Amino acid sequence: MNATSGALLDVSHLKMHFQLPSGWVRAVDDISFSLGRGETIGLVGESGCGKTSAALSVMNLLPDNGHIRDGQVVFDGQDISHFTDEQMRRIRWRRIAIIFQGAMNALNPVYRVGDQLMDALMLHDRAITRKQARQRVADLFSQVGIEPSRMDHYPHEYSGGMKQRAMIAMALLCNPDLIICDEPTTALDVVIQDQIIEKLKELQKEHQQGMIIISHDISVIAETCDKIAVMYGGKIIEYGRTADVFQRPSHPYTVGLLRSFPSIRGEIRALVTIPGDPPDLITPPPGCRFADRCPVALDVCRQNAEPPAREIPYDQTPSANVAHLCFCHRGGELEPDQIDFQGGRWA
Amino acid sequence: MTTGQTPADDTLIRVEGLKKHYPIRESISKVLLGRESRRVVHAVDDVSFHIRRGEILGLAGESGSGKTTIGMVLAMMERPTVGKVLFDGVDPFSLKGAERKAYRRKAQIIFQDPYQTLNPRLHVGDTVMEPLEIHHIGSSGRERRERAIQALLTAGLPENLAGRYPHELSGGQRQRVAIARAMVLEPSFIVADEPVSMLDVSVRSGVMSVMLRLKRQMGVTFLFISHDLGVTRYMSDRIAIMYLGRVMELGTRDQVISDPHHPYTRVLLSAVPVPEPGAGRKRIRVAGEIPNAVDLPPGCRFGPRCPVAHDACRETEPALAPLQGTSDGHLVACHFPKEAMSHEIGIRDAARA
């Protein structure tokens, strides 16, 4: 990974596992990525790949049975992965904020929306008066595109899009350095989705926060993120600048994922189905976790657990400091067109 | 109204002037005071179209567009408030008893949520066999079982899945079981209501290809309902764009996606993100959010938000009709279709700076 001493967030070899009666679920199994100020990274993957778990690990917002078992999360120079609850509480919301999936449902229906945000603000900033808090919330509402007069309305009077904007405002309350957005556009209509994306980018440009966007929708990631980390089975299998990864996807899973997405542009061609199921994270298979679904897997893939990071050369001028990495035994060998998903077992 | 360009025997489903309104329950005080509730939710508000035999009609729109309601009416799960639905020339809602039950063999439905679409307490095989039992098809349990297994195979599932419970199956597999269940009666028409929205992206294409195969090899007609335009484009022969209970535009897939006439269609298409970094998508700005379907604005219902609305748009609601001088089956409900937009309102570049 790039040695980014000035990075806002530097995650290295992070492992976070859940403890179940039946064993340890290796939800996040050795991932590394970094993020600078004003940068956006997208965590892409399908259900069970660990992207939400990874984000929660960054904030140490884990359930009782979740434990960080290895690795570091260096935020603004400090390793926060071993912070105590008290230390984390000082960081959360003030410096790292998160917008959860389905956050629009996180608003308490019996309180006015404005009051809920003001309460949150006053909780984190003891010095602020109610009047000041109200002013700040009104400012934020304007910034996210809600009329400040709607502060005194109740959640049921808000549309889905407005609730999502309110949640974005809530995340911005304390002017954090890092915002994590978990599926920010799912469950919203297309036009509203677009407005939310636009708004997030606008806000980031102004405040220069780092953003982590988690999504299964690669088109959203393509448009909003500078860097992309494709996750599968708890690991990052491809990582780099968004433009580089899309231009030359090197990991077979990335290729499959990109080709299974029907776009409204371009010619219509047969979509890829990746046969099989995601791996068992309690007892992962020996070798590469994607091997049994991979159309170009070799014997070495099924045996050796750690596909090495191969750097994929740039087709165009490289961007500063961001290598395009592919975690595959055959990384970089094959052109995307040579990875063919025809045939295979029932999906 | 649709202009009758297709010969009648090519048409499987004809919808004429369909309206579905849901009355709103007013508060107790209003009821007690005797103020009758006249307010209704105009879920579907005068829709007419036809579906040809063996084609897939994509019904696309955002929430409140009425697409799911139309699907429910065509699958006979809801009655029209006003208007007619003709299936092969017959109005199924006029049928009673055994005749109506027989109609159900011809039209089936697939639902959105794969995790709730199967009875958790029944084996997959039993679920697929049930329609056969209901219609007393097959002379023995064994024969029914055979047919059920055939249906599972058609949906791309292995035979041994029949003895499993739904919770042992993945989302994609469950949805295929739902397809098998719909197919076991050998219907000529299937309503697919957002069948892939809740599936993982790499699994969607598998389920979609099953449906495409059913269409191509067995001539099944589909009404494919979706909010995802990319998916709709992939699956459909023709597409209808709906807004607030009405069809705004109707045409072939290429007509609607590549040469949209209606401002709403163009707004919608411009809002879809594309998986090409730096592609420079140009979004068309539109004001506000989708209003509720209860208090509709006068005139064109998209008027208040339309970037190119004129005064005339506030007066009369435009009918769904072909562009002047054309007869290629491309219909628009707009007083000023294909209005040039670039100089009217600001188009912002959606690409990241």
Add this chain to the structure above:
Amino acid sequence: MRQLWRNFTRQKLAVAGIILLGACVAMAVAAPLLATHDPKAFSIDRYVPPGSPGHPLGTDNFGRDLLSRIIYGARVAFLVGVLSAGISAVLGIVIGAIPGYFGGVVDEVISRFVDIFLMIPVFFLLILATSIFGSNIYFVMFAIGITTWPANARIMRSQVLTLKTRPYVKASIAAGASATRVLVRHIIPNGVYPVIANTALQMGSAILTEAGLSFLGLGDPNVVSWGQMIQAGQRYMNVAWWMVLFPGLALLLLVAAFNLTGDGLNYAFNPRLQRRAGA
């Protein structure tokens, strides 16, 4: 199924409840083998205190062995519990499912009917009924059954309202299924769980009701029931307190067992109720 079992066994109290229940059932079934004396046999050993040889729990005013009477009393208790709650469950399921499924006028009418029934004070009605019609134990069970079903009906109705919207139910309707088939095959099997949990609780409460009636002297005198024993023992509290204590304890334990099991079932069906706030 297995998930339900796991949820259930995670609660220690529920497990204790069901073990206790199991023990009582075993005791009731094996009564002829376990009881040392004929529960109805009079003897000259009257007012024998507990701990005496041959009579671990003592004897009553007629010299009947208390332990044997308690063991046989378990049979009556279970009979009352199971039959009453059983009738109540069946009635509740049917009367609850129909309005829930059909809605409209049917729902309005039947729900009002259920509401009226809910207003009836069960215990007083039973006192009235047994005073008029006599106190046959089967009549009492029947009466309890037909007065306690409204709670089950309410539960079933709300379950049906929810399940009606499930896609698999709609799919069955779309395939042409009759209302009966939809209810019997899809809705009731999936919605009956809370009724089962409530039935367990109702078993306990039915036993208590019967005990209460017996205590008031309205019980069936031909039957060996714990309630009867307590009623009979009242008069002799000064002389033979064990006549009241042991049947009372037995009642307590059995009803507690039913309640713990019922609660456990409720939580097993709804694990979210288990988790403490903030998790």
